[in-house]
Each structure stands twice: as structure tokens, then as C-alpha cells.
Amino acid sequence: MNVEAHDRRFIVLMLAPIFLFLVFFYGYPTALNLYYSLTDLSLLGMKEGGTYVGLEHYADLLTSKDFYRTLWNTLFWLTGVSVVIRLVLGLGLALLLNSATLKRYRLTTISRLLLLVPWATPPIVAVVVWRWLLDGRQGMINKFLMNIGVIDEPVAFLANVNTVWPALITIIVWNTLPLVTLTFLAGLQSVPDELHEAAEMDGAGPIHRFFHVTLPHLMPSIVIMGLLLVFWTFNNFIYVWLATGAGPGLFTNVLATDIYIKGFVDFHLGYSSAVGMVMAGIMAIFGVIYFRLVALREFKDVL
Template sequence: MLIMVAYPIGRILYISLTSNIMTRPDLGVQFIGLENYANLFTSMAFWETVGRTGAWTALSVGGKTAIALGIALLLARDIAFKRFYLILLMIPWVTPMVVAAVTWRWIFDGQFGMLNYILMQVNILQEPYVFLGHKMSAFIATAITDMWLGIPFLAMMFLAGLQSIPVELHESASMDGASKLQKFIHVTLPMMKPIILVATTMSGIWTFNSFGVIWPMTHGGPVDATQTLIVQAYKLSFGSFDLGMGAAIAVVIFIILTICTVLYKRLLMRQEEL
């Protein structure tokens, strides 16, 4: 633990307190205290990235949750070819993230992408549209890719939760004259609340720290439209070779995710007490 966890964290914390620009070896490594953090917190671009990261995470996690819950509700019913659908559902989960990102980048390609081809065939588009070349469409496209990768995990968790709900509760609600919508709102959702809270919290932590989707698809572009904190940290560290600033952003990410982890643990303990 000391070698694999404590030392790397301590090293990053130390680097974040230094001026360490690898392209300027003549300057050496200088201890500057909290100057990197001061520059970050007074930078409008940094706060824009924080807001963008939060918005991208909320869009992706919100989409995953809604779609996964819908899929789980369908698979919880007695339908034909259920095992086949479960196998199809697991394909995104077992697909390597980088492979999925490159595949979706081809789908959204402005010249030869499958999405453009389909939309032009049904006369929705008259000419190809560069989805990854415009700010809003690139933002949404990367979020859709992240959703595609994360939906299976949430769907399987929600399906397990739905199957654990006692049948007697739905039968009692039906005897009281409740409709399907009323049973969903007053029976299914309250029973699913603990699982939904835990699953979305975990998904939010993973999504906030996601790098393997955005970088292969857009490199944070166009014009930083898809640049999240993790992408900015990578660019500063291995693009500008400013290890001090890159480490400072990494520490900020670490603090944010630590807070999320503590909240997740408290939620989990609270649900266990209930």
C-alpha cells in the first residue's frame, strides 16, 4: 500500500507545489508552494472546465440511468429470447473503452460516418454534418459514447434490484386498484431507491474521471468543447510538459473524487442500516 498508493499520492502532491517545466531544464525544479493552485483558481478557463466536466458527467450519468432503468424494466418481464438480449446487453461492457471510442468516432465521422449515411438516406440531412467538429454536437456525441459503455452495468444492477422486489407488493397494489404507472411510482421506485443512489454515485465517479472516451474521439476539442479536468491535466502534463500545473489539477480531481467516495460510503452505510 505504501509503494502503490501512498508514495504516488505523496509524489503528486509534492510536484503540484513545484514549478517543473520539462521543456525548460535550465529552470530546474523550484518549490513554489500554492502558486499553481492560486493560478488555477483565478483562471476563468479552469472554472469553465470544471463546469463543463460537471455538465458532461451529469448528461452521461443521467442518460445512462434513464435508459438502463428502462432496459431493466423490460428485461424484468417474462419475454421471449431474454437470454439473447442479456448477451447483447453485455457487448458494450466487455468492449475495451478505446476500441469503442474509435468505433464511435468512425460512426460520427463527417465524411464517411455511418450516422451521416443513414440520416442522408432517410432525407433528414441533405449533406454530411461534422458531428465532432461542432461544439454542442461533439459534447453530446462523446456523452452518448460514454452512455453506451456504461448502460450495461447500471442495467444489470437495476435488473437485480427489480427481481428482489417481493411479488406480494405488486399484487397488493393491483388488488387496491393501482395502475401500472402508480405501481411504478409508489412501489417500484421506493424499493429501487437505494440501488439507484448507489449505482448512479459509482457511475458518476467513473464518468467524472473518464479519459478513454474523450481523448480518442476529440482530444478535448473542438475549441476545448469536450475538455474535462482529466483531459486538461493530461494536456498540461504531457502536451505542455508543465508537470506542476498538471499535478495540481490531478490533486483537485483527487479531492473531488475523494469527497464523492466519502458520500458514496455514507449512502451505502445508511442503506445498510435501513
């Protein structure tokens, strides 16, 4: 057997399992979803199947006012704002943990350990506990804020249109910030000391050093982390659904909860599949951009 054929057999053998998983768990369901999205299939009529309605659901979707609000919620609030906040806070917290002061008082290790607590908390639990804390009547946060006189009347954080998104984002940040922080901390600790020393010799102050030494060094981590957060958050269903149920009204509805509401609450599987396809489509566009701009560079030795 020649080397090339041998090599080919090895490659096929090693990739066969992942390929099978891709086909059965991504390819096949996506194709079936695409088909569903062209029918009026209902959960009540799954036995008979749906009738073909063509692009009707897509037309309905693209002309519905609620859909654009849902899209905006998903892109701006759920994904955009929450990711930016986590990156900024994560960086700040990493700098704090890496600061000489904390090191001097030996607080870095314990801080790192405490960071594990929210990270290890399952999202379902995180939402449950924050719902209590943010509760408008019995919630600790309201009681605390009233005691110190910041507010006179309790605020229903998860029901008030002015506070519901910040409250939701607080929950998401609490649960996922540790990962971001620890990643950046690892990055900070890999900044060669020589770089700082050289900059210091040149008379650079801490701010100058941050922008010209630390930040450039961390930039690849920040970009990758940002992208991972976007992927994870955009598709996330659990935070919004359990915290607000997409309410008040449909004020915090996002694409993932819309799929759930349309498909599993209202039973319109066809329509829900159409929303799902739109969602997958948006992610695919995003994915291609990511692939061209970042992955090709990130994996330049691979591809």
C-alpha cells in the first residue's frame, strides 16, 4: 500500500465519526426543519403532517412588526450589549485581580476561587436565584436599595420596561463573566515582563503601558472571546425564557424564545421552523464573516 493511499485511509477513518454526527445531528434536522418551514405543520396535526404553504411563513415573518423587534432584541440587547459589557468588565476585573495590590495582600488566589462560584452555577439555578433577588416585592435587592434610600418604592426589575433588559443582562453577566475574566487573566499573566520593563524605562505611565503593551497583547484573546460569547449568547434560550418568559408582553422576546413560543406554546411548528431557519441563516452569515476574517488567520497553519 503506498503512502498516499494509506494516508487517505487514515484521514477518512479519523473523520468518519465527526462527519456522521454532522450529517445526522445538523444536516438531517436542518433539512427537515426547512421542509417543516414550508408547511403549516402543527403539533396538533403531526400524525397527518402539514400541507405545503410555500414561503408563506417567511413572508409573514418579514412583514411582521413583532419580528423586527425580536430581531433587534436578539442582536442589540441579548447579544450586542451583553457581550460588550462582559468584555469590558472581564478585562477590568482581570486587571484588578492581576494588580500588584491584590498580589501583595495575597487576594488573587481567593478571588480566582470565588470566580468559580458563579461559573459553576447552572444557568437554570442562576436565573431562579436572581429572580428572587430582583423580585419586586420580596426581593433582597429592593429591600437593600430601599434601606439605603436609593429608591422609595420597590422596582419590579424584571417587569419594568426600563429595567428588564439591564436586569436580564445582569443575570447573564453574573453567570458568564468569570470565564471571560479568567481567560483574560491567563492572557495578562502571559504578557512578558520585559515588555513592561522596556516601556517603563522609556518613561511610559500605567495608562500608556496598558494601551501600548497589555491591550495589543490581549487583543487576540479579546477577539476570540468576543466571538465565542456572541455564538453562545445569540442562541441562548434559557436566560430570557426562565427570567421573563419573553415578557412583559413580548418586550424581551428574542429569536430563540420566539421559536419556543411559536412551536411549543402555540403549536405552530411550521412557523416556528421558519423562525429557526432565519435564525440559522443569520448565524451562518455571521459564521462566514467570522471564518473569513478571523478563523483563516487564527488557524492559518491549519487551513
